[in-house]
Each structure stands twice: as structure tokens, then as C-alpha cells.
Amino acid sequence: MDTIALAATPAPWRSYLLEAKCEFLRLLREPAFGIPVIAFPAMFYLLFGVLLNKGSGGAAQYLLATYGVFGVIGAAMFGFGVTIAMDRERGYLRLRRALPTPPGALLLAKMAMAMLFATIISLVLALLAATLGGVSLAPAQWAGLFAVNVSGILPFAAIGLYVGTLVGGNAAPALLNVLYLPMAFLSGLWLPLSMLPDWLGRLAPAWPAYHLGQLALKVVGHDEGRAAWLHLLVLAVVTAAFFALAQRRLAAAE
Structure with missing residues (x-):
């Protein structure tokens, strides 16, 4: 009995790994997702961070810091929102309930996928910054930016998941763009908030992207000086609230 139990133990972990691999390959083979998510932050950084600020x-x-956050937010929101909307619309989520897969395997696979894309985005931007942008940071700062980017997918994955439960696959990209692009601009991810009208700058803390951006800027010494715990608290609340709303929507659809 012990031998059989030990032999069966790795099976759930293998299922999680295979699920994550399939999810990553699914999106990597979809040019409409992989190319913009990885290339756009790099292109914007080359234009505004290198060429125009030489x-x-x-x-x-x-x-x-800010374009790294901009990139990982897109990977999280679109990676969850569009795929969940399509899977729900095609009946794939209902089919999965009848399959003998470990609990939460699909969500964990999507989370691993988003973290992997966040890692790629972070490494590409770090390479561009160090070679072309003339950026020199301490090892702890490079590690801090990487940690902020990879862990920062959580609240935006939750937002994307909730959006994916609201609309179908065709409407999800449009709705996500309506949220994503204005939120990035108004949170100071494209240009400093000091360059925006004062009233827009005062409204910036209402956006979760602002708080993740401030954590990244704190690593490089360009944040507005608010306590890190405040940003973490806001992001934790956003994560819990939107995951709860998405779970309720999915449960109601069963």
C-alpha cells in the first residue's frame, strides 16, 4: 500500500505542470496575444526610455519600472480575461468539471502562464535598460523590480478573471482595453503624474495600477513617498474582491 501511495503522489503535481505547459503553449502560439504582450512594453521603452530620453x-x-508594470498588467488581464471568456463561451469550463483534473488546476495553470510572461517581459526590459538605456541598479534593485512584476500579476489576474465571467470571447478584448489603457495612463505608467493635470494626479490612487507602479518606482527611488504597506493593502483588497466576484459568477453559471 505504501509503495502504491508513493507512486501516486507525484501524479497531481504532474497534472498541474502539464496544465501550465499547455496553457503557456496555447497563448505562445497565438500571435495576437504573445507578440503584443511581450513586444509593446519593449517598444515603448525603447522609444520613450531610450531614444527620447538619451x-x-x-x-x-x-x-x-513603469513599463515593466504596464507589461505585466497586460499579460495578467488579457491572459485571464480573454481565455476565460472564450472557454466559458465554448462550454470548455463546463466540460472540465466532468474531467478528473486536480482542483484549481486551470486557474493555477493560467497563473503560472502569466508569471512566465511577466518574467520574460521583466528580463527583456532589464536587458534593454542595462545595455541601451544606461541604467545601473544594485542587484537588490534588479531583484526587487522582478519580484514586484511577477507578484503584481495577482490583482490584475483577478480583474481579468472577473471580466471573463461577464462577457463573451469577442467582447472581452474590447472591454479589457477600455479598462487597461486608460488605467495605465492615469496611473502614471506612461509618463509621470506630474505631467498630468493636478486633478487627474489626485485621482490616480483610485487605480490599482497606480499602487503597483508606486511599488516598482519605490525600488528605483522615484515613487511619491507613500508607505509600501498601503500599496500592498490596496492590491490585496483588489485581489480578494475580484477573485470573490469571479468565483460567485462562475458558481452561478454552473
Whole structure:
């Protein structure tokens, strides 16, 4: 009995790994997702952080932090929102309930996928910043930016998941863009909030992207000075609230 139990123990973990691999390959083979998610932050950083700010190390550091956050937010929101909407619309989620898969395997696979894309985005931007942008950070700062980016997918994965439970596969990209692009701009991810009208700057803390951006900027010394625990608290509340709303929607659809 003990031998059989030991032999069966790795099976759930193998299922989780295979699920994550399939999810990653699914999106990697979809050019409409993989190319924009990885290339757009890099292109924007090359244009605004390198070409238009040549010789300005502070601007290159600022935009390294904010475009990293911009990229991982897109990977999380679209990776969850669009795929969940399509899977729900096609009946795939209902089919999965009848399959002998470990609990939560699909969500964990999507989370692993988003973290992997966040890792790729972070490494590409770090390479561009160090080679072309003239950015020089301490090892702890590079590690801090990476940690903020990878862990920062959680609240935006929750938002994407909730959006995916609201609309179908065709409407999800449009609705996510309506949320994603204005939120990024109004949170100071494209340019410093000081360059926006004062009233827009005062409204920035209402956006979760602002709080993740401030955590990244704190790593490179360009944040507005608010306590890190406040940003973490807001992001934790957003994560819990939207995951709960999405779970309720999915449960009601069963």
C-alpha cells in the first residue's frame, strides 16, 4: 500500500505542470496575444526610455519600472480575461468539471502562464535598460523590480478573471482595453503624474495600477513617498474582491 501511495503522489503535481505547459503553449502560439504582450512594453521603452530620453538616467529608470508594470498588467488581464471568456463561451469550463483534473488546476495553470510572461517581459526590459538605456541598479534593485512584476500579476489576474465571467470571447478584448489603457495612463505608467493635470494626479490612487507602479518606482527611488504597506493593502483588497466576484459568477453559471 505504501509503495502504491508513493507512486501516486507525484501524479497531481504532474497534472498541474502539464496544465501550465499547455496553457503557456496555447497563448505562445497565438500571435495576437504573445507578440503584443511581450513586444509593446519593449517598444515603448525603447522609444520613450531610450531614444527620447538619451542621457537622462532618471527617466530611463522611471520608465523601466513603469513599463515593466504596464507589461505585466497586460499579460495578467488579457491572459485571464480573454481565455476565460472564450472557454466559458465554448462550454470548455463546463466540460472540465466532468474531467478528473486536480482542483484549481486551470486557474493555477493560467497563473503560472502569466508569471512566465511577466518574467520574460521583466528580463527583456532589464536587458534593454542595462545595455541601451544606461541604467545601473544594485542587484537588490534588479531583484526587487522582478519580484514586484511577477507578484503584481495577482490583482490584475483577478480583474481579468472577473471580466471573463461577464462577457463573451469577442467582447472581452474590447472591454479589457477600455479598462487597461486608460488605467495605465492615469496611473502614471506612461509618463509621470506630474505631467498630468493636478486633478487627474489626485485621482490616480483610485487605480490599482497606480499602487503597483508606486511599488516598482519605490525600488528605483522615484515613487511619491507613500508607505509600501498601503500599496500592498490596496492590491490585496483588489485581489480578494475580484477573485470573490469571479468565483460567485462562475458558481452561478454552473
